[in-house]
Structure formats: C-alpha cells, structure tokens
Amino acid sequence: MLTGTDRVKRGMAEMQKGGVIMDVVNAEQAKIAEEAGAVAVMALERVPSDIRAAGGVARMADPRIVEEVMNAVSIPVMAKARIGHIVEARVLEAMGVDYIDESEVLTPADEEFHLNKKEYTVPFVCGCRDLGEAARRIGEGASMLRTKGEPGTGNIVEAVRHIRKVNAQVRKVVSMSEDELMTEAKNLGAPYEILLEIKRLGRLPVVNFAAGGVATPADAALMMQLGADGVFVGSGIFKSENPALFAKAIVEATTHYQDYKLIAELSKNLGTPMKGIEISSLAPAERMQDRGW
Amino acid sequence: MVKIGVLALQGAVREHIQSLEACGVEAIAIKHKEELNEIDGLILPGGESTTMRRLIDKYDFMDSLKKFAADGKPMFGTCAGLILLAKNLVGYNEPHIGVMDVTVERNSFGRQVDSFEADLAIRNVATSFPAVFIRAPHIVEAGENVEILAKHEGRIVAARDGQFLGCSFHPELTEDHRFTAYFVEMVKEAKQKTLV
Numbered sequence: 001m002l003t004g005t006d007r008v009k010r011g012m013a014e015m016q017k018g019g020v021i022m023d024v025v026n027a028e029q030a031k032i033a034e035e036a037g038a039v040a041v042m043a044l045e046r047v048p049s050d051i052r053a054a055g056g057v058a059r060m061a062d063p064r065i066v067e068e069v070m071n072a073v074s075i076p077v078m079a080k081a082r083i084g085h086i087v088e089a090r091v092l093e094a095m096g097v098d099y100i101d102e103s104e105v106l107t108p109a110d111e112e113f114h115l116n117k118k119e120y121t122v123p124f125v126c127g128c129r130d131l132g133e134a135a136r137r138i139g140e141g142a143s144m145l146r147t148k149g150e151p152g153t154g155n156i157v158e159a160v161r162h163i164r165k166v167n168a169q170v171r172k173v174v175s176m177s178e179d180e181l182m183t184e185a186k187n188l189g190a191p192y193e194i195l196l197e198i199k200r201l202g203r204l205p206v207v208n209f210a211a212g213g214v215a216t217p218a219d220a221a222l223m224m225q226l227g228a229d230g231v232f233v234g235s236g237i238f239k240s241e242n243p244a245l246f247a248k249a250i251v252e253a254t255t256h257y258q259d260y261k262l263i264a265e266l267s268k269n270l271g272t273p274m275k276g277i278e279i280s281s282l283a284p285a286e287r288m289q290d291r292g293w
Numbered sequence: 294m295v296k297i298g299v300l301a302l303q304g305a306v307r308e309h310i311q312s313l314e315a316c317g318v319e320a321i322a323i324k325h326k327e328e329l330n331e332i333d334g335l336i337l338p339g340g341e342s343t344t345m346r347r348l349i350d351k352y353d354f355m356d357s358l359k360k361f362a363a364d365g366k367p368m369f370g371t372c373a374g375l376i377l378l379a380k381n382l383v384g385y386n387e388p389h390i391g392v393m394d395v396t397v398e399r400n401s402f403g404r405q406v407d408s409f410e411a412d413l414a415i416r417n418v419a420t421s422f423p424a425v426f427i428r429a430p431h432i433v434e435a436g437e438n439v440e441i442l443a444k445h446e447g448r449i450v451a452a453r454d455g456q457f458l459g460c461s462f463h464p465e466l467t468e469d470h471r472f473t474a475y476f477v478e479m480v481k482e483a484k485q486k487t488l489v
Binding site for chain 2: 001002003004005007008011012014015016017018019034035036037038039040074075076093096097098099121122123251252255256
C-alpha cells in the first residue's frame with residue numbers, strides 16, 4: 001500500500017475537474033460554498049482582495065480557521081502556504097488539509113526557490129503564467145496547476161492571458177518534432193522530461209484550473225471555454241452582493257459553459273459582483289502574479 | 294455494438310471515456326437527461342458526490358436516472374458514483390439514486406494524505422489489479438444478493454448487485470482496463486437480453 005504517489009496526488013485533482021473551488025474564511029462561508037456545489041474550498045484568513053487592501057505581509061492562515069473549515073464541510077479543504085515556506089506547508093500537511101496552494105497571493109518566504117513538493121504526501125497546486133513556469137512547478141512535484149491571473153482584482157484579463165499562453169505553448173510542444181524539444185526546453189526554462197511527457201500525452205500531465213480574476217458566471221464559463229479544467233473563485237463570491245446566488249450560478253456556468261441561454265438565465269438578478277480593479281492601475285509592487293518565477 | 298455514457302456533470306469524465314474506448318465501445322459524455330435515451334449503460338464517475346447531487350437536482354436528472362435503473366440498464370459507480378448508487382449512506386437519512394443494495398460510508402479511509410494505491414484481487418476480473426483510492430468510500434454492508442468482488446484490509450471495495458456495479462477506487466486512472474471491460478460485458482449481456 002502506497003500513499004503520496006503521483007497517481008494518488010494527481011488523481012485527487014482529476015476528481016475536481018469541471019468544478020469550482022471557492023475561497024472561504026470561516027465555517028459559515030464554507031457551508032454556503034458546499035451547499036452551492038463547490039468541489040472544494042480554500043480556507044483563508046482573508047480573501048485576496050482583502051489581502052490587497054490590508055497590505056503588509058500575508059501569511060498562512062491561523063490554523064484555527066483552517067480547522068474550523070475542515071470541521072464544517074465534507075468536501076476537500078485546501079489551504080495556502082507562502083512560496084518556499086517549508087514549515088507552513090508541513091504544518092498544513094500535519095493538520096490534514098487535502099491540498100496545499102503554494103501561492104503568490106501570500107507574501108513569498110523565498111524569492112529564489114519554490115518548495116520541493118515531491119517530498120510531501122499532501123498534493124500541491126501552484127500558479128503559472130506560461131508553460132515554462134507550469135513545467136517547472138510540475139518538475140518540483142506540483143500535482144495540479146492554476147493560472148495566476150491577477151488575484152483579488154475581479155478582472156479576468158490576466159487569467160485569460162495566462163490560460164491562452166499555456167495552452168498555445170502546449171499545442172506547440174505537442175506538434176514539435178522530438179529533436180526540437182531540448183531547445184524548446186532551454187528557451188522555456190522548462191524541464192526536458194516534462195516537455196517529453198506533454199508531447200507523449202498531447203496535454204499537460206496534471207489538471208490546470210483557472211484562477212485570478214473570476215467574478216461572474218460568464219467569466220467562469222469563458223475560462224472553461226479557453227480550456228481550463230475547472231475554476232478557482234477567490235474574492236468573486238464572498239465580495240459580491242449575494243454570495244449564495246453567485247456561488248450557485250458560477251458552479252452551473254462552469255458545468256454548462258457552452259449553454260449560453262442557461263448562462264443568461266442564471267446571470268439574471270444576481271446583484272452586484274465584486275468591484276473590480278483595472279490592472280494598469282496597479283503599481284508593479286502590487287502585482288501578485290510577478291511573485292515566484 | 295453497445296454505447297455507454299459517462300455522467301458528465303463533474304469529475305473524471307475524460308478518463309472513463311478513454312477507458313471505454315480502449316475497450317472498443319462507443320462512449321459519450323452525458324450532460325443532459327435526454328441523452329440517457331441513447332445509451333445502453335451508464336458510468337457515474339469519481340468526483341465530488343455533493344456537487345454531482347446538486348447538479349442532478351438542478352437539472353432534474355434524478356427521475357431519469359431512476360428510470361434508467363428501473364429499465365434494467367447497467368450502471369457502474371466509481372468512488373463518488375458508488376455513493377450515488379448506494380441504497381444507504383452512513384450518517385445520511387436519504388440516499389441519492391438509491392438502487393444498489395449496499396450501505397456506503399463516505400471518506401472512510403481518511404483525508405487526502407491517507408489516499409493510497411494498492412494491488413487488489415478482483416473476483417472474475419483480475420488476481421492483481423492496480424487500484425487507486427482517493428478520499429475513498431467503502432461498502433460497510435452488502436445485501437444478500439450482492440456479490441462481493443474485492444476487499445482491501447477486510448473492507449468491501451468492489452461489489453455487484455445484478456445490473457449495478459460499484460467500487461471505491463478509480464479504475465479509470467490507470468492503463469488497466471479490465472474492470473471497465475467487465476462492465477462493458479455486463480452492458481452487452483443486458484442488451485442481448487432485451488433483444489431476445
């Protein structure tokens with residue numbers, strides 16, 4: 001009997017496909033998310049837009065909050081550790097969280113090295129903006145990917161940029177001749193073996209969700225249409241006027257992302273979505289996606 | 294030639310379709326209840342059972358699924374799918390589809406860090422089968438007409454109740470298609486009977 005194998009860790013993410021993972025900060029929100037049909041929740045101390053507003057150093061959530069959420073729901077619970085923070089990750093693993101997000105939403109603990117995620121029994125999800133970054137994270141042992149987007153903005157433009165880029169680069173690798181792959185690996189800064197695997201499979205070897213700016217049912221459906229396997233919604237639900245309605249509508253739009261009449265119906269009377277931020281108004285230091293490499 | 298559907302509301306749909314195709318049958322993703330009329334057997338995939346249930350209710354799938362079962366068509370539930378098929382669920386008053394005569398406990402092996410791979414002997418299928426368990430349920434109790442196909446550490450992890458097949462693990466996550474092929478045979482036999 002083996003625990004923590006690639007199949008078990010990657011398989012867990014496979015089971016989340018077609019679903020929505022929602023950021024929550026307490027038991028009450030976690031129950032709303034579960035009730036709406038979320039496939040998992042991300043337990044946090046603050047949603048990304050509040051982290052942005054609060055400034056300062058953002059760290060792993062208080063374990064009490066993570067525990068409260070774990071006790072409240074039967075769906076999987078994820079939690080965020082700072083990039084490269086070995087101990088935060090080990091603490092979350094020891095608590096039994098189901099997935100760790102090594103996340104740029106928190107202030108990085110290490111500006112040079114990401115975690116060696118192969119060493120853990122718990123699976124990890126990591127952000128990416130292009131195939132080089134995606135392949136480096138897989139090389140370190142990430143079992144699931146998500147676009148970085150620009151967290152806490154309610155603006156989908158960066159997530160669109162990232163998913164298009166990753167998928168275009170995957171298509172390119174798949175269509176390349178094998179003798180061209182080493183040079184492509186060098187150019188992307190990607191592990192050669194991962195590119196070989198992508199070419200063999202015809203796709204990424206792990207599930208890739210969209211994250212960082214999803215605020216409406218149409219945003220979620222857009223990401224699915226662009227090839228995401230599922231969607232993370234951070235601030236988009238609990239910073240909207242009617243979280244329960246938004247949560248349900250986003251879940252349905254993700255399942256039926258090509259049923260436009262349905263999306264029209266379920267987008268009616270939702271109230272105001274979270275207030276968004278224009279990306280160009282962010283100072284370089286405020287851009288979370290540039291954290292990690 | 295039989296056609297088998299995979300309920301495609303959420304979860305590991307692609308893997309089941311690939312596994313069915315590897316067994317040489319036509320496979321389709323079922324997103325709308327009307328599509329159930331086109332198929333001879335149905336796989337309920339792994340995923341989150343609570344999410345699937347919400348979407349089943351939302352799109353009024355439940356009656357159609359129960360009718361599909363009542364028509365004698367074979368159904369195969371893996372992990373979350375087994376939870377959907379079971380007549381009884383530990384800790385819940387109501388089942389979901391509730392057609393397979395077993396009592397199932399959710400997440401009974403623990404959380405994700407306890408998820409594992411193990412080699413299983415599956416009756417009539419394989420003496421050694423690579424089984425991937427992810428936050429898996431198990432069958433606590435099986436009715437008298439239920440054939441127990443596999444156990445892991447004393448717990449029932451695969452069983453057949455007539456036209457219904459269920460397992461705790463994920464045969465779709467490996468390249469070993471023998472268990473899927475077993476279900477394909479069930480579907481062929483059931484279809485044969487209706488044609489006679």
